[in-house]
Amino acid sequence: MSPRAFVIGWPISHSRSPLIHHYWLEQLGLPGSYARVPVAPPDLATFLANIAVLGFAGGNVTLPHKEKAFAACAVTTPVAQRLKAVNTLWIEGGQLFGDNTDVAGFLASLDADVPDWDKSVDKAVVLGAGGAARGIVYALHSRGIRHIALVNRTRSRGEDLQRQFPEVEIDLADFAALPALLKDADLLVNTTSLGMVGQPPLDIDLAPLPAKAIVADIVYAPLETALLRQAAARGLRTSGGLGMLLYQAAPGFARWFGREPQVTPDLRARVAADIAGKS
Numbered sequence: 662m663s664p665r666a667f668v669i670g671w672p673i674s675h676s677r678s679p680l681i682h683h684y685w686l687e688q689l690g691l692p693g694s695y696a697r698v699p700v701a702p703p704d705l706a707t708f709l710a711n712i713a714v715l716g717f718a719g720g721n722v723t724l725p726h727k728e729k730a731f732a733a734c735a736v737t738t739p740v741a742q743r744l745k746a747v748n749t750l751w752i753e754g755g756q757l758f759g760d761n762t763d764v765a766g767f768l769a770s771l772d773a774d775v776p777d778w779d780k781s782v783d784k785a786v787v788l789g790a791g792g793a794a795r796g797i798v799y800a801l802h803s804r805g806i807r808h809i810a811l812v813n814r815t816r817s818r819g820e821d822l823q824r825q826f827p828e829v830e831i832d833l834a835d836f837a838a839l840p841a842l843l844k845d846a847d848l849l850v851n852t853t854s855l856g857m858v859g860q861p862p863l864d865i866d867l868a869p870l871p872a873k874a875i876v877a878d879i880v881y882a883p884l885e886t887a888l889l890r891q892a893a894a895r896g897l898r899t900s901g902g903l904g905m906l907l908y909q910a911a912p913g914f915a916r917w918f919g920r921e922p923q924v925t926p927d928l929r930a931r932v933a934a935d936i937a938g939k940s
Protein backbone atom coordinates (compact mmCIF):
# COMPACT_ATOMS: atom_id res chain seq x y z
CA MET A 662 0.00 0.00 0.00
CA SER A 663 1.35 3.46 -0.83
CA PRO A 664 2.06 5.72 2.17
CA ARG A 665 -0.70 7.97 3.40
CA ALA A 666 -0.28 11.06 5.57
CA PHE A 667 -2.68 13.58 7.12
CA VAL A 668 -3.00 17.02 8.58
CA ILE A 669 -5.32 17.24 11.57
CA GLY A 670 -6.80 20.39 13.05
CA TRP A 671 -10.08 21.98 14.04
CA PRO A 672 -10.96 23.65 11.73
CA ILE A 673 -8.71 22.32 8.97
CA SER A 674 -10.32 23.38 5.68
CA HIS A 675 -7.88 26.33 5.30
CA SER A 676 -4.73 24.18 5.38
CA ARG A 677 -2.34 24.51 2.41
CA SER A 678 -0.39 21.41 3.49
CA PRO A 679 -2.11 19.05 0.98
CA LEU A 680 -1.11 21.36 -1.87
CA ILE A 681 2.54 21.32 -0.71
CA HIS A 682 2.79 17.56 -0.18
CA HIS A 683 0.94 16.61 -3.37
CA TYR A 684 3.26 18.93 -5.31
CA TRP A 685 6.29 17.10 -3.91
CA LEU A 686 4.76 13.65 -4.51
CA GLU A 687 4.14 14.59 -8.13
CA GLN A 688 7.55 16.22 -8.66
CA LEU A 689 9.40 13.23 -7.19
CA GLY A 690 7.14 10.69 -8.92
CA LEU A 691 6.29 8.98 -5.64
CA PRO A 692 3.17 7.03 -4.76
CA GLY A 693 1.28 8.33 -1.74
CA SER A 694 -1.41 10.71 -0.58
CA TYR A 695 -1.95 13.45 1.99
CA ALA A 696 -5.38 14.29 3.38
CA ARG A 697 -6.96 16.99 5.49
CA VAL A 698 -8.69 15.29 8.42
CA PRO A 699 -10.93 17.39 10.65
CA VAL A 700 -10.51 16.15 14.22
CA ALA A 701 -12.58 17.82 16.95
CA PRO A 702 -10.81 18.19 20.33
CA PRO A 703 -12.82 15.41 22.06
CA ASP A 704 -11.83 12.99 19.25
CA LEU A 705 -8.09 13.68 19.29
CA ALA A 706 -6.98 10.89 21.65
CA THR A 707 -8.90 8.25 19.67
CA PHE A 708 -7.50 9.49 16.37
CA LEU A 709 -3.90 9.50 17.66
CA ALA A 710 -4.27 6.00 19.10
CA ASN A 711 -5.45 4.69 15.72
CA ILE A 712 -3.04 6.32 13.25
CA ALA A 713 -1.55 2.99 12.12
CA VAL A 714 -4.92 1.20 12.17
CA LEU A 715 -6.28 3.91 9.88
CA GLY A 716 -3.43 3.17 7.46
CA PHE A 717 -1.44 6.38 8.00
CA ALA A 718 2.36 6.59 8.15
CA GLY A 719 2.00 9.85 10.08
CA GLY A 720 1.01 13.44 9.54
CA ASN A 721 0.94 17.05 10.58
CA VAL A 722 -0.80 18.60 13.54
CA THR A 723 -2.13 22.13 13.66
CA LEU A 724 -4.29 24.25 15.97
CA PRO A 725 -5.59 23.47 18.52
CA HIS A 726 -3.92 20.04 18.87
CA LYS A 727 -0.15 20.69 19.01
CA GLU A 728 0.22 20.49 22.83
CA LYS A 729 -2.15 17.54 23.37
CA ALA A 730 -0.49 15.60 20.53
CA PHE A 731 2.89 16.21 22.19
CA ALA A 732 1.54 14.69 25.40
CA ALA A 733 0.27 11.64 23.48
CA CYS A 734 3.64 10.83 21.86
CA ALA A 735 5.75 7.94 23.17
CA VAL A 736 8.95 9.54 21.83
CA THR A 737 9.65 13.19 21.01
CA THR A 738 12.64 15.14 19.67
CA PRO A 739 14.59 17.54 21.94
CA VAL A 740 13.08 20.58 20.20
CA ALA A 741 9.53 19.25 20.68
CA GLN A 742 10.32 18.64 24.36
CA ARG A 743 11.54 22.22 24.71
CA LEU A 744 8.38 23.63 23.09
CA LYS A 745 6.01 21.04 24.60
CA ALA A 746 4.25 20.96 21.23
CA VAL A 747 4.50 18.89 18.03
CA ASN A 748 3.48 19.59 14.45
CA THR A 749 4.84 16.40 12.85
CA LEU A 750 3.98 12.80 13.81
CA TRP A 751 5.07 9.40 12.55
CA ILE A 752 4.82 5.78 13.57
CA GLU A 753 8.10 3.97 14.24
CA GLY A 754 8.28 0.47 15.70
CA GLY A 755 4.57 0.69 16.47
CA GLN A 756 5.05 3.83 18.60
CA LEU A 757 3.97 7.42 18.06
CA PHE A 758 6.91 9.79 17.48
CA GLY A 759 6.64 13.59 17.40
CA ASP A 760 8.78 16.52 16.26
CA ASN A 761 8.35 20.26 16.06
CA THR A 762 9.62 21.54 12.71
CA ASP A 763 8.38 25.14 13.09
CA VAL A 764 11.74 26.19 14.57
CA ALA A 765 13.75 24.73 11.69
CA GLY A 766 11.16 26.07 9.22
CA PHE A 767 11.44 29.64 10.51
CA LEU A 768 15.24 29.54 10.55
CA ALA A 769 15.51 28.02 7.06
CA SER A 770 13.21 30.69 5.70
CA LEU A 771 15.08 33.57 7.33
CA ASP A 772 18.42 32.06 6.22
CA ALA A 773 17.13 31.92 2.63
CA ASP A 774 15.69 35.45 2.61
CA VAL A 775 18.42 37.25 4.57
CA PRO A 776 21.65 35.19 4.44
CA ASP A 777 23.88 35.62 7.50
CA TRP A 778 21.15 37.56 9.32
CA ASP A 779 22.31 36.12 12.65
CA LYS A 780 25.76 37.69 12.30
CA SER A 781 24.28 41.19 12.64
CA VAL A 782 21.43 40.60 15.11
CA ASP A 783 22.02 41.14 18.80
CA LYS A 784 18.67 42.52 19.89
CA ALA A 785 15.32 41.24 18.63
CA VAL A 786 11.78 42.43 19.27
CA VAL A 787 9.17 39.67 19.08
CA LEU A 788 5.48 40.53 18.87
CA GLY A 789 3.18 37.87 20.36
CA ALA A 790 3.32 35.19 23.03
CA GLY A 791 1.13 32.45 21.52
CA GLY A 792 2.14 29.01 20.30
CA ALA A 793 4.12 30.30 17.34
CA ALA A 794 6.04 32.82 19.48
CA ARG A 795 7.49 29.95 21.54
CA GLY A 796 9.10 28.46 18.44
CA ILE A 797 10.44 31.83 17.31
CA VAL A 798 11.94 32.69 20.72
CA TYR A 799 13.57 29.26 20.87
CA ALA A 800 14.83 29.63 17.29
CA LEU A 801 16.39 33.05 17.95
CA HIS A 802 18.04 31.81 21.13
CA SER A 803 19.42 28.76 19.30
CA ARG A 804 21.20 31.16 16.92
CA GLY A 805 22.79 33.13 19.73
CA ILE A 806 20.44 36.14 19.85
CA ARG A 807 21.06 37.36 23.37
CA HIS A 808 18.40 40.01 23.97
CA ILE A 809 14.74 39.49 23.19
CA ALA A 810 12.06 42.05 23.96
CA LEU A 811 8.67 40.34 23.92
CA VAL A 812 5.61 42.48 23.30
CA ASN A 813 2.20 40.96 23.94
CA ARG A 814 -1.29 42.28 24.61
CA THR A 815 -1.89 39.84 27.48
CA ARG A 816 0.99 40.13 29.93
CA SER A 817 0.30 36.82 31.69
CA ARG A 818 0.90 34.94 28.43
CA GLY A 819 4.25 36.69 28.08
CA GLU A 820 5.08 35.65 31.64
CA ASP A 821 4.18 32.03 30.84
CA LEU A 822 6.55 32.13 27.88
CA GLN A 823 9.28 33.70 30.02
CA ARG A 824 8.90 30.86 32.55
CA GLN A 825 9.10 28.25 29.81
CA PHE A 826 12.51 29.57 28.67
CA PRO A 827 14.42 30.58 31.81
CA GLU A 828 17.71 30.34 29.90
CA VAL A 829 16.65 33.11 27.49
CA GLU A 830 16.92 36.78 28.44
CA ILE A 831 13.38 37.99 27.70
CA ASP A 832 12.14 41.46 28.63
CA LEU A 833 8.37 41.80 28.59
CA ALA A 834 6.85 45.01 27.28
CA ASP A 835 3.56 46.55 26.17
CA PHE A 836 2.75 47.74 22.66
CA ALA A 837 3.06 51.32 23.99
CA ALA A 838 6.79 50.72 24.54
CA LEU A 839 7.42 49.75 20.88
CA PRO A 840 8.71 53.13 19.58
CA ALA A 841 11.49 53.07 22.19
CA LEU A 842 12.22 49.35 21.71
CA LEU A 843 12.48 49.63 17.92
CA LYS A 844 15.15 52.36 18.11
CA ASP A 845 17.94 49.87 18.75
CA ALA A 846 16.35 46.65 17.45
CA ASP A 847 18.23 44.62 14.83
CA LEU A 848 15.30 42.30 14.09
CA LEU A 849 11.52 42.60 14.47
CA VAL A 850 9.39 39.45 14.18
CA ASN A 851 5.59 39.46 14.16
CA THR A 852 4.20 36.21 15.54
CA THR A 853 0.74 37.57 16.38
CA SER A 854 -2.22 36.87 14.12
CA LEU A 855 -2.62 40.62 13.57
CA GLY A 856 -2.44 41.55 9.90
CA MET A 857 -3.72 38.15 8.80
CA VAL A 858 -6.75 37.93 6.51
CA GLY A 859 -9.87 38.25 8.66
CA GLN A 860 -7.94 39.61 11.69
CA PRO A 861 -7.44 43.21 12.84
CA PRO A 862 -4.49 45.09 11.28
CA LEU A 863 -1.09 45.27 12.97
CA ASP A 864 -0.85 49.00 13.34
CA ILE A 865 2.72 49.93 14.21
CA ASP A 866 5.10 52.58 12.92
CA LEU A 867 8.46 51.22 11.78
CA ALA A 868 10.05 54.70 11.49
CA PRO A 869 12.19 54.28 14.66
CA LEU A 870 13.89 51.07 13.36
CA PRO A 871 17.54 51.50 12.32
CA ALA A 872 18.19 51.29 8.54
CA LYS A 873 20.07 47.98 8.97
CA ALA A 874 17.16 46.27 10.76
CA ILE A 875 15.38 43.15 9.45
CA VAL A 876 11.60 42.68 9.61
CA ALA A 877 10.06 39.19 9.57
CA ASP A 878 6.35 38.37 9.62
CA ILE A 879 5.23 34.76 10.00
CA VAL A 880 1.71 35.60 8.81
CA TYR A 881 1.46 34.27 5.22
CA ALA A 882 -2.07 35.30 4.20
CA PRO A 883 -1.82 37.87 2.74
CA LEU A 884 1.59 37.04 1.28
CA GLU A 885 2.81 40.58 1.75
CA THR A 886 1.42 41.91 5.00
CA ALA A 887 1.08 45.63 5.68
CA LEU A 888 4.05 45.26 8.06
CA LEU A 889 6.29 43.85 5.32
CA ARG A 890 5.06 46.47 2.86
CA GLN A 891 5.94 49.25 5.29
CA ALA A 892 9.36 47.68 5.93
CA ALA A 893 10.10 47.31 2.21
CA ALA A 894 9.03 50.91 1.57
CA ARG A 895 11.69 51.96 4.11
CA GLY A 896 14.28 49.82 2.32
CA LEU A 897 14.60 47.34 5.20
CA ARG A 898 15.37 43.67 4.58
CA THR A 899 12.29 41.46 5.00
CA SER A 900 11.18 37.85 5.32
CA GLY A 901 7.57 36.68 4.91
CA GLY A 902 5.67 33.74 6.40
CA LEU A 903 5.36 31.61 3.26
CA GLY A 904 8.93 30.31 3.52
CA MET A 905 8.34 29.05 7.07
CA LEU A 906 5.19 27.25 5.94
CA LEU A 907 7.08 25.49 3.13
CA TYR A 908 10.28 24.63 5.03
CA GLN A 909 8.45 23.27 8.09
CA ALA A 910 6.69 20.76 5.82
CA ALA A 911 9.85 19.14 4.43
CA PRO A 912 10.97 16.93 7.37
CA GLY A 913 7.55 15.26 7.64
CA PHE A 914 7.49 14.51 3.92
CA ALA A 915 10.90 12.83 4.17
CA ARG A 916 9.69 10.66 7.08
CA TRP A 917 6.42 9.49 5.48
CA PHE A 918 7.41 9.25 1.82
CA GLY A 919 11.16 8.53 2.06
CA ARG A 920 12.72 11.35 0.01
CA GLU A 921 14.02 14.83 0.91
CA PRO A 922 11.87 17.39 -0.93
CA GLN A 923 13.07 20.80 -2.10
CA VAL A 924 11.53 24.22 -1.53
CA THR A 925 11.74 25.55 -5.09
CA PRO A 926 10.65 28.85 -6.66
CA ASP A 927 7.98 26.85 -8.54
CA LEU A 928 6.49 25.44 -5.32
CA ARG A 929 6.59 28.91 -3.78
CA ALA A 930 4.74 30.33 -6.79
CA ARG A 931 2.05 27.61 -6.70
CA VAL A 932 1.29 28.06 -3.01
CA ALA A 933 1.49 31.85 -3.35
CA ALA A 934 -1.07 31.72 -6.17
CA ASP A 935 -3.40 29.62 -4.01
CA ILE A 936 -3.08 32.05 -1.09
CA ALA A 937 -3.53 35.10 -3.33
CA GLY A 938 -6.60 33.53 -4.91
CA LYS A 939 -8.26 32.97 -1.57
CA SER A 940 -7.18 36.04 0.41
Ligand SMILES: NC(=O)c1ccc[n+]([C@@H]2O[C@H](COP(=O)([O-])OP(=O)(O)OC[C@H]3O[C@@H](n4cnc5c(N)ncnc54)[C@H](OP(=O)(O)O)[C@@H]3O)[C@@H](O)[C@H]2O)c1
Pocket residue numbers: 724763766788789790791792793794813814815818852853854855857861879880881902903905906907909
Ligand atom coordinates in the same frame (compact mmCIF):
# COMPACT_ATOMS: atom_id res chain seq x y z
N1 LIG B 1 4.29 30.80 8.55
C1 LIG B 1 4.01 29.71 9.26
O1 LIG B 1 4.40 28.58 8.92
C2 LIG B 1 3.25 29.85 10.54
C3 LIG B 1 3.36 28.86 11.55
C4 LIG B 1 2.65 29.02 12.74
C5 LIG B 1 1.84 30.15 12.91
N2 LIG B 1 1.75 31.08 11.91
C6 LIG B 1 0.90 32.27 12.07
O2 LIG B 1 1.24 32.91 13.28
C7 LIG B 1 0.10 33.56 13.82
C8 LIG B 1 -0.04 33.21 15.31
O3 LIG B 1 -0.23 31.82 15.47
P1 LIG B 1 -0.28 31.14 16.92
O4 LIG B 1 -0.38 29.71 16.71
O5 LIG B 1 0.83 31.67 17.79
O6 LIG B 1 -1.67 31.72 17.50
P2 LIG B 1 -2.08 31.92 19.02
O7 LIG B 1 -1.41 30.92 19.89
O8 LIG B 1 -3.57 32.02 19.01
O9 LIG B 1 -1.48 33.37 19.42
C9 LIG B 1 -1.99 34.55 18.85
C10 LIG B 1 -1.12 35.76 19.23
O10 LIG B 1 -1.67 36.92 18.57
C11 LIG B 1 -2.03 37.89 19.57
N3 LIG B 1 -3.26 38.57 19.19
C12 LIG B 1 -4.36 38.04 18.60
N4 LIG B 1 -5.30 39.00 18.42
C13 LIG B 1 -4.78 40.15 18.94
C14 LIG B 1 -5.27 41.49 19.04
N5 LIG B 1 -6.49 41.83 18.59
N6 LIG B 1 -4.45 42.44 19.58
C15 LIG B 1 -3.21 42.11 20.04
N7 LIG B 1 -2.69 40.85 19.96
C16 LIG B 1 -3.47 39.89 19.41
C17 LIG B 1 -2.23 37.10 20.84
O11 LIG B 1 -2.11 37.95 21.94
P3 LIG B 1 -2.84 37.59 23.34
O12 LIG B 1 -1.93 36.63 24.05
O13 LIG B 1 -2.96 38.91 24.02
O14 LIG B 1 -4.19 36.99 22.99
C18 LIG B 1 -1.10 36.06 20.73
O15 LIG B 1 0.14 36.63 21.07
C19 LIG B 1 -1.08 33.11 12.96
O16 LIG B 1 -1.38 34.14 12.05
C20 LIG B 1 -0.57 31.90 12.22
O17 LIG B 1 -1.16 31.72 10.95
C21 LIG B 1 2.44 30.95 10.75
